Amino acid sequence: MNTILALSGVVIKEMYRRKDFYVLFVLTALITIAAGAVNFFHDPKIVRYVKDICMLLIWVSALLVAIVTTARQIPAERESRTIFPLLAKPVTRWQVIVGKFLGCWLATGLALLVFYVFFAIITGSREQHWPWLTYLQALWLQWVMIAVVIALSLCVSIFSAAPSSTTTICFITVAGILMVGGHLNTVALRQSQPLQNIFYTIYFLIPHLEWFDIRDRVVYDWGLVDWLDCLLASVYAAVYAGLFLLLAWLGFRRKSLNT
Amino acid sequence: MMKASPYLLLVLVLAVGFTLATDLEPRAAQWSQRSKSDNVFSMLFGDGRRLFANQFFTMADVYFHSGYYPSVFDQREAGPKEIVATSHGHKDSDEDEKKEDFLGKPKDWIDRFGRHFRITEHTHLENNNEREILPWLRLAAEMDPQMIETYTVGSYFLREHLNQPKEAEAFLREGLRNNPDSYEILFELGRLYNENYHDTERARNVWQLALNKWYDRYKNDPTGAKDNKLGFEEITVNLARLEENAGNYEAAIRWFQATQKVSPVPDAIQQQIDAIKAKMASPTNTPAVLLH
Numbered sequence: 001m002n003t004i005l006a007l008s009g010v011v012i013k014e015m016y017r018r019k020d021f022y023v024l025f026v027l028t029a030l031i032t033i034a035a036g037a038v039n040f041f042h043d044p045k046i047v048r049y050v051k052d053i054c055m056l057l058i059w060v061s062a063l064l065v066a067i068v069t070t071a072r073q074i075p076a077e078r079e080s081r082t083i084f085p086l087l088a089k090p091v092t093r094w095q096v097i098v099g100k101f102l103g104c105w106l107a108t109g110l111a112l113l114v115f116y117v118f119f120a121i122i123t124g125s126r127e128q129h130w131p132w133l134t135y136l137q138a139l140w141l142q143w144v145m146i147a148v149v150i151a152l153s154l155c156v157s158i159f160s161a162a163p164s165s166t167t168t169i170c171f172i173t174v175a176g177i178l179m180v181g182g183h184l185n186t187v188a189l190r191q192s193q194p195l196q197n198i199f200y201t202i203y204f205l206i207p208h209l210e211w212f213d214i215r216d217r218v219v220y221d222w223g224l225v226d227w228l229d230c231l232l233a234s235v236y237a238a239v240y241a242g243l244f245l246l247l248a249w250l251g252f253r254r255k256s257l258n259t
Numbered sequence: 260m261m262k263a264s265p266y267l268l269l270v271l272v273l274a275v276g277f278t279l280a281t282d283l284e285p286r287a288a289q290w291s292q293r294s295k296s297d298n299v300f301s302m303l304f305g306d307g308r309r310l311f312a313n314q315f316f317t318m319a320d321v322y323f324h325s326g327y328y329p330s331v332f333d334q335r336e337a338g339p340k341e342i343v344a345t346s347h348g349h350k351d352s353d354e355d356e357k358k359e360d361f362l363g364k365p366k367d368w369i370d371r372f373g374r375h376f377r378i379t380e381h382t383h384l385e386n387n388n389e390r391e392i393l394p395w396l397r398l399a400a401e402m403d404p405q406m407i408e409t410y411t412v413g414s415y416f417l418r419e420h421l422n423q424p425k426e427a428e429a430f431l432r433e434g435l436r437n438n439p440d441s442y443e444i445l446f447e448l449g450r451l452y453n454e455n456y457h458d459t460e461r462a463r464n465v466w467q468l469a470l471n472k473w474y475d476r477y478k479n480d481p482t483g484a485k486d487n488k489l490g491f492e493e494i495t496v497n498l499a500r501l502e503e504n505a506g507n508y509e510a511a512i513r514w515f516q517a518t519q520k521v522s523p524v525p526d527a528i529q530q531q532i533d534a535i536k537a538k539m540a541s542p543t544n545t546p547a548v549l550l551h
Contacts, residue, residue: 040393040394040397041393041397041423041426041430042423042426043390043421043423043426045387045390046390046391046393047391048391049322049395180332182369182370182373183330183332183333185366185370186332186366187332189366203369204369208369210373211372211373211376212376213376214376216377216378217326217376217378220322220325220326220378221325222325222326222378225376229372229375229376232372233372233376
């Protein structure tokens with residue numbers, strides 16, 4: 001466990017040394033503050049559009065941080081050949097995979113925490129209302145979803161040629177699932193065979209990341225999701241994250257490390 | 260040859276640039292057809308901005324439903340957006356509620372479980388929260404100043420739900436500047452004068468102007484007139500009620516008779532005409548306006 005934690009510590013240090021997060025945070029803050037400064041019909045109490053914009057930016061930024069950070073982990077180690085001294089130590093390939101995953105997940109979690117604190121301050125200052133539990137739940141569900149995305153990125157990065165292709169593949173997959181994943185069953189019903197079966201198979205195979213997107217509940221003040229449902233969704237995400245990590249390990253176990 | 264200092268050259272280039280700018284700026288203003296009053300969106304997107312206007316108007320409807328809204332994948336009966344229907348005084352019946360249940364029963368366990376995280380309840384904004392739709396209407400108006408519904412819907416919510424008649428009037432006047440022949444905006448302006456300012460005289464004038472605009476638009480277009488008879492009906496029925504309240508019963512009857520020609524419920528209009536006639540015949544007939 002210490003080895004995994006040490007490996008993840010390196011990833012976290014790498015994230016705060018790089019400028020990706022800072023740039024995304026400043027951009028999010030600037031756009032949100034600029035949007036919040038606009039006066040519509042001299043009504044200072046209008047706030048939902050600011051929440052909506054800020055949440056969207058948080059989601060995009062978190063996905064960017066997660067995918068870009070994860071996609072370069074293993075390829076960078078191979079390219080700089082630091083993977084050899086790393087594996088020369090008593091570190092197994094499984095530990096490398098888990099350590100990298102944990103590092104990326106914790107690093108993105110830290111970034112998410114900063115984003116949500118900013119979100120709470122901005123929206124709270126306008127509507128004088130602080131639904132901390134709703135924010136905590138939204139943060140948790142997003143972070144759990146990010147675990148699946150990181151595991152997927154790690155898995156793709158093992159098989160992919162370069163970090164750029166990993167990033168592109170993961171972005172398209174995640175965006176596709178978030179936008180269309182939940183509707184594939186509806187689409188399937190309108191198709192003829194064998195397309196209907198193909199769509200249904202994809203529908204049941206993919207991780208339903210759209211469950212974890214409770215932005216609408218936060219923006220429109222719909223309150224908390226049942227905590228039991230949150231727990232079940234977290235278990236569901238853990239299963240998929242585990243599956244992708246296992247696939248990543250299976251690929252990495254037999255992979256030649258020479259570039 | 261004498262060597263020129265780079266600083267002197269820089270000053271020379273700046274001076275030439277400044278001189279050219281002062282000369283060319285007035286001419287450049289004439290090269291483009293774009294007026295100086297155009298906003299940042301028209302400068303950025305040109306006419307393409309109109310594509311976004313409908314999307315922003317839809318966003319206002321999404322906000323009005325607090326996020327409960329069908330996606331492109333969901334089946335929903337075609338019809339006007341609910342913010343438009345509400346601005347025309349429509350209230351949801353049980354039948355409407357059924358139509359709004361676009362989710363239906365869960366199709367599988369993924370769908371069933373996923374609904375615990377989604378918004379699955381049909382509600383409308385209330386208690387002054389209607390203000391949340393305004394940014395989208397403002398943006399829609401910026402994107403497409405010729406989209407008339409934006410002004411009428413925005414004005415309705417501003418004056419009826421948010422008690423901001425002055426903002427509503429300013430928004431309508433902006434709409435009128437961009438669409439001087441719109442009877443819809445004039446009708447809404449008349450409602451504002453009548454219902455919020457209780458200025459009967461101005462309301463009457465504005466509605467009569469609206470009616471003239473309606474006639475002008477459809478005088479050579481019988482199909483258009485048939486499709487837009489709701490506009491005619493709304494104007495005439497409101498004029499009739501205005502005259503009735505003002506004690507001008509004969510004028511009120513004339514407007515109701517005009518309404519009757521296009522109304523889907525002519526019998527109900529006839530009842531109102533009969534009621535006015537009964538008032539006229541009654542010896543204790545005193546116009547409401549004189550009692551107050």
